[in-house]
Amino acid sequence: MNIKRMRVSIITLRRKCRSWGHQRGLCVLSILVSLVILTIRYLTITERVEETDLNPCLVPKEQRRWLFHLLSTVSSLLSHLAITHFLCYDSLWGAVQESGPLPWDAHAHLCALNEKVAVHDEAELLRAFRRRGLALEYSSAEGQYTIKNSSAIPDKWEAPTIQIILFEEDDRVHMLRRVGWKRRVLPPDCDAHPSLQCFPPNLVALPLPERPFGPLTLPAPREDIDLLKFHYPDTWWRPLLPQC
Numbered sequence: 001m002n003i004k005r006m007r008v009s010i011i012t013l014r015r016k017c018r019s020w021g022h023q024r025g026l027c028v029l030s031i032l033v034s035l036v037i038l039t040i041r042y043l044t045i046t047e048r049v050e051e052t053d054l055n056p057c058l059v060p061k062e063q064r065r066w067l068f069h070l071l072s073t074v075s076s077l078l079s080h081l082a083i084t085h086f087l088c089y090d091s092l093w094g095a096v097q098e099s100g101p102l103p104w105d106a107h108a109h110l111c112a113l114n115e116k117v118a119v120h121d122e123a124e125l126l127r128a129f130r131r132r133g134l135a136l137e138y139s140s141a142e143g144q145y146t147i148k149n150s151s152a153i154p155d156k157w158e159a160p161t162i163q164i165i166l167f168e169e170d171d172r173v174h175m176l177r178r179v180g181w182k183r184r185v186l187p188p189d190c191d192a193h194p195s196l197q198c199f200p201p202n203l204v205a206l207p208l209p210e211r212p213f214g215p216l217t218l219p220a221p222r223e224d225i226d227l228l229k230f231h232y233p234d235t236w237w238r239p240l241l242p243q244c
């Protein structure tokens with residue numbers, strides 16, 4: 001029963017009570033009971049409203065579960081293919097700040113070493129992901145994969161995706177840098193071109209440490225704060241604020 005109907009029935013009860021006269025006590029009791037039920041319903045509804053509508057920044061729990069399931073499948077598949085991968089960008093921020101995703105981030109970021117990806121041909125990768133019900137898309141401009149569940153998902157919220165950003169070592173400067181044709185034309189000068197997002201290879205020397213990430217444990221770079229210093233040179237020292 002919704003609140004509006006409940007209110008109407010209380011009003012009719014009161015009207016009836018007036019006409020009954022002789023059973024006043026019983027009437028007052030039923031009105032009180034209705035009021036208590038109404039209050040309880042009102043309280044539970046406001047609670048629900050607070051969780052989702054009042055805080056659009058929070059990713060709903062169900063959407064989170066989807067992300068964790070997707071992330072766990074992707075990470076074990078990458079390990080199975082011997083592709084070195086680790087938390088990075090916003091997901092590394094989340095791991096450091098929250099031991100999980102940032103509360104407003106519905107998606108996840110992993111970084112991977114291109115030399116380990118390149119030993120597999122494209123068709124083999126596609127097949128391996130497809131067999132697990134995942135769609136894999138590569139952007140050759142950005143040098144990154146986007147992975148999502150290929151099944152239809154509830155349209156209440158945006159489907160979680162996982163970005164895998166590829167890095168490769170530049171022998172001239174001994175730094176790892178982003179791949180993709182947008183950056184390939186740039187000279188390997190990490191200081192002059194922040195978009196190369198360079199970092200030293202020793203931060204991802206094997207074996208990588210594992211970091212809690214919600215219910216999962218995922219590989220992370222060594223000295224994770226150091227990678228954040230490279231990728232967020234101007235802001236790494238202060239906590240990230242909600243971006244919504």
Ligand SMILES: *[C@@H]1O[C@H](CO)[C@@H](O)[C@H](O)[C@H]1NC(C)=O
Pocket residue numbers: 066069070073132133134149150151152153
């Ligand atoms: C993909 O979605 C389906 C339901 O639509 C679910 O059963 C399956 O476990 C999901 N797979 C992954 C890897 O998230």
